[in-house]
Amino acid sequence: MRTMASAPHWARFTPGQRLARFAFYLVTIAAVVASLRTIEIIPEFLYDAPEQMADLFGRMWPPDARYLAPTLAALVETLHIATLGTLLALAMALPIGLFAARNITPSRSLNLLAKFVFVTSRSVNSLVWALLFVAVFGPGPLAGTLAIAFRSIGFTGKLLAEALEEANAGSIEALTAAGAGRPATLLFGYWPQVKPAFWSIALFRWDINIRESAVLGLVGAGGIGVALDTALNLLYWDQVAVVLGAIFLVVILAEIVVTAVRNRVL
Numbered sequence: 001m002r003t004m005a006s007a008p009h010w011a012r013f014t015p016g017q018r019l020a021r022f023a024f025y026l027v028t029i030a031a032v033v034a035s036l037r038t039i040e041i042i043p044e045f046l047y048d049a050p051e052q053m054a055d056l057f058g059r060m061w062p063p064d065a066r067y068l069a070p071t072l073a074a075l076v077e078t079l080h081i082a083t084l085g086t087l088l089a090l091a092m093a094l095p096i097g098l099f100a101a102r103n104i105t106p107s108r109s110l111n112l113l114a115k116f117v118f119v120t121s122r123s124v125n126s127l128v129w130a131l132l133f134v135a136v137f138g139p140g141p142l143a144g145t146l147a148i149a150f151r152s153i154g155f156t157g158k159l160l161a162e163a164l165e166e167a168n169a170g171s172i173e174a175l176t177a178a179g180a181g182r183p184a185t186l187l188f189g190y191w192p193q194v195k196p197a198f199w200s201i202a203l204f205r206w207d208i209n210i211r212e213s214a215v216l217g218l219v220g221a222g223g224i225g226v227a228l229d230t231a232l233n234l235l236y237w238d239q240v241a242v243v244l245g246a247i248f249l250v251v252i253l254a255e256i257v258v259t260a261v262r263n264r265v266l
Contacts, residue, residue, distance in 0.1 A: 060241035067239040071227055071246050078223035079250070081141050081216070082209040085148025090202055092149065093157035100161035103169070104190070114161070121154030126212045130221035141222030148209050148216070155208075156201050163197040164190055203258045210254045214247045 013021065099105045100114035129147035137143050172189045217225020224243060231239035 059237035063241040064238040074224040074227040081144040082213040086206045088149035089152035097157040097160035101164035118154040126151040139220035144216040144221035163194040167193040
């Protein structure tokens with residue numbers, strides 16, 4: 001008499017995978033609980049938070065129209081800081097990106113050095129860069145411009161190096177076989193391929209830098225953050241509303257400009 005073979009049991013995950021998922025969930029819950037205990041949430045402050053927010057917005061309304069002129073002047077300075085910082089970052093990131101691209105610079109030591117510069121630039125927050133340059137050059141837009149530039153080197157240079165490494169090698173080999181030197185290969189072989197990515201990176205970083213430069217004034221690095229810091233310190237909430245509205249407006253306009261330029265040029 002034959003016995004029917006038992007039907008195979010299908011499982012989505014193996015026992016090892018299920019154990020790993022359970023361990024992940026357990027660690028995540030433990031991390032959340034530890035974070036909640038560390039930040040020491042005070043329930044009394046949470047209970048009246050809606051009332052405090054309503055009172056704060058009540059102090060902001062109506063905005064002080066007399067503060068509009070100095071706010072616009074600071075806003076123009078913020079745009080200058082973001083634009084000049086982006087241009088300076090692109091000028092510095094371009095040669096470092098060439099050193100980081102392994103198909104252009106086959107030196108392991110130069111590759112690692114360039115990547116170390118990228119990591120250093122991205123690891124330090126723009127406010128920390130601003131504090132360093134304020135200590136060196138004093139408060140003002142120069143410190144903000146340099147902070148934006150040094151913060152942007154890692155972002156722009158890393159993406160540029162990746163775009164160079166993904167370039168099609170066929171046209172490069174054809175130029176090299178025709179006797180083209182290194183400058184001609186870079187100009188006529190690599191640049192046409194990475195140009196769309198380069199301008200896309202530049203526009204995207206400029207958009208980010210406008211947001212970041214808006215708060216650099218909180219540490220004395222110029223821009224509209226100075227106006228915001230002054231209004232906050234004096235508790236002039238109606239002036240704070242004007243500054244926040246101006247920041248929101250310029251961020252929206254920058255997004256529209258970047259999108260329009262990308263659609264038209266790229």
